[in-house]
Amino acid sequence: MGAEHSIRRIGVLTGGGDCPGLNAVIRAVVKTGILQHGAEAYGILDGYYGLIRNRMRRLNYEDVSGILTLGGTILGTSNRANPFAYVEPDSGDEPRDVSDRCVENFREAGLDVLFCIGGDGTLSIGHGLALKGIPVVGVPKTIDNDICGTDVTFGFDSAVQIVAEAVDRLHTTAMSHQRAMVIEAMGRYAGWLALVGGMAGGGDIILIPEIPYTIENVCRAIEERRDQGKRFHIVVVAEGVRQPDGEYVVRQRVEDSHDKIRLGGVGVWLAARLEEMTDVESRAVVLGHVQRGGSPTAFDRVLATRLGHEAFMQAAGGNFDIMVGVQGPDIVPVPLETVADEQRLVPPDGDLVRAARAVGTSFGDA
Numbered sequence: 001m002g003a004e005h006s007i008r009r010i011g012v013l014t015g016g017g018d019c020p021g022l023n024a025v026i027r028a029v030v031k032t033g034i035l036q037h038g039a040e041a042y043g044i045l046d047g048y049y050g051l052i053r054n055r056m057r058r059l060n061y062e063d064v065s066g067i068l069t070l071g072g073t074i075l076g077t078s079n080r081a082n083p084f085a086y087v088e089p090d091s092g093d094e095p096r097d098v099s100d101r102c103v104e105n106f107r108e109a110g111l112d113v114l115f116c117i118g119g120d121g122t123l124s125i126g127h128g129l130a131l132k133g134i135p136v137v138g139v140p141k142t143i144d145n146d147i148c149g150t151d152v153t154f155g156f157d158s159a160v161q162i163v164a165e166a167v168d169r170l171h172t173t174a175m176s177h178q179r180a181m182v183i184e185a186m187g188r189y190a191g192w193l194a195l196v197g198g199m200a201g202g203g204d205i206i207l208i209p210e211i212p213y214t215i216e217n218v219c220r221a222i223e224e225r226r227d228q229g230k231r232f233h234i235v236v237v238a239e240g241v242r243q244p245d246g247e248y249v250v251r252q253r254v255e256d257s258h259d260k261i262r263l264g265g266v267g268v269w270l271a272a273r274l275e276e277m278t279d280v281e282s283r284a285v286v287l288g289h290v291q292r293g294g295s296p297t298a299f300d301r302v303l304a305t306r307l308g309h310e311a312f313m314q315a316a317g318g319n320f321d322i323m324v325g326v327q328g329p330d331i332v333p334v335p336l337e338t339v340a341d342e343q344r345l346v347p348p349d350g351d352l353v354r355a356a357r358a359v360g361t362s363f364g365d366a
């Protein structure tokens with residue numbers, strides 16, 4: 001912990017893809033600042049765009065009142081504004097380093113701390129700005145649950161809830177029509193969302209990037225179920241699962257983004273293959289951004305509040321270039337340089353996978 005730091009004016013931004021609980025963090029940081037430390041708060045609009053273009057707005061107590069349950073982010077976000085490789089939208093220019101402009105805007109606004117709420121891209125930019133002298137405190141967010149240094153990210157539980165509910169609903173229609181339903185979950189290159197959502201919904205086959213599968217094994221699992229008299233099959237597949245040739249199914253390429261590949265579509269491919277190889281009528285459901293929208297669960301509201309509060313307390317203690325992470329029962333500071341650009345994947349032999357296997361879930365690997 002650094003020396004006590006007087007926090008009179010705070011800046012807060014949300015970067016990267018939105019997720020449920022962002023507003024709950026904004027509320028917690030700003031309310032802790034206003035109520036407990038008499039600080040003033042400024043919201044930086046549209047992620048790092050706001051810092052680059054000096055677009056900020058004052059956040060009073062009333063501005064953050066009533067937003068605990070609200071999905072999305074009242075500040076707006078962006079996943080293309082990187083101050084270290086900035087491309088003016090639609091300009092066709094080469095990327096430029098405009099981070100000095102961010103430092104100037106931060107100083108001119110008289111801010112004492114910058115709270116960066118976001119995923120690995122936002123946090124790694126936050127680390128870069130911290131190295132240039134901005135006192136940064138990060139708060140990790142993502143429905144993917146793949147950030148190192150924290151046991152869980154807010155937004156994940158809300159997304160799991162949506163996957164589980166979708167699987168529940170698809171069960172009844174799969175049963176009625178004797179079909180295989182393939183449900184594609186988000187999660188980028190990590191399988192947390194497909195695994196936990198699939199387990200919660202009682203999925204029969206779960207495919208995640210961390211466990212290599214073969215299409216033949218998936219078909220075998222379906223045939224075995226059919227031999228046991230099961231008239232339907234629920235397959236949950238993570239968007240980051242590769243095709244047998246090792247290729248990802250890509251929805252879009254975005255060169256000027258931290259995350260250059262937008263995954264999506266493996267579920268449609270898989271459903272077609274299964275129908276072809278087993279004769280079981282199959283349908284694909286791509287859950288997509290539904291998983292990121294709407295109100296956070298009670299768990300995420302509380303987690304986001306704890307993280308926002310602790311982020312402020314770390315700043316008040318003079319502890320910067322860190323993010324706040326969940327480790328066991330505690331919220332602890334984690335140096336940003338140790339989290340940025342690394343991913344936390346599902347341990348293939350961990351207890352989640354072992355429990356799923358024990359109740360008969362197939363991972364397509366045997």
Ligand code: F6P
Pocket residue numbers: 017079119142143144186187188239262263292
């Ligand atoms: O990182 C969150 C996430 O929702 C991923 O699960 C998904 O792959 C990606 O963002 C989608 O990004 P976009 O909103 O740019 O389509």
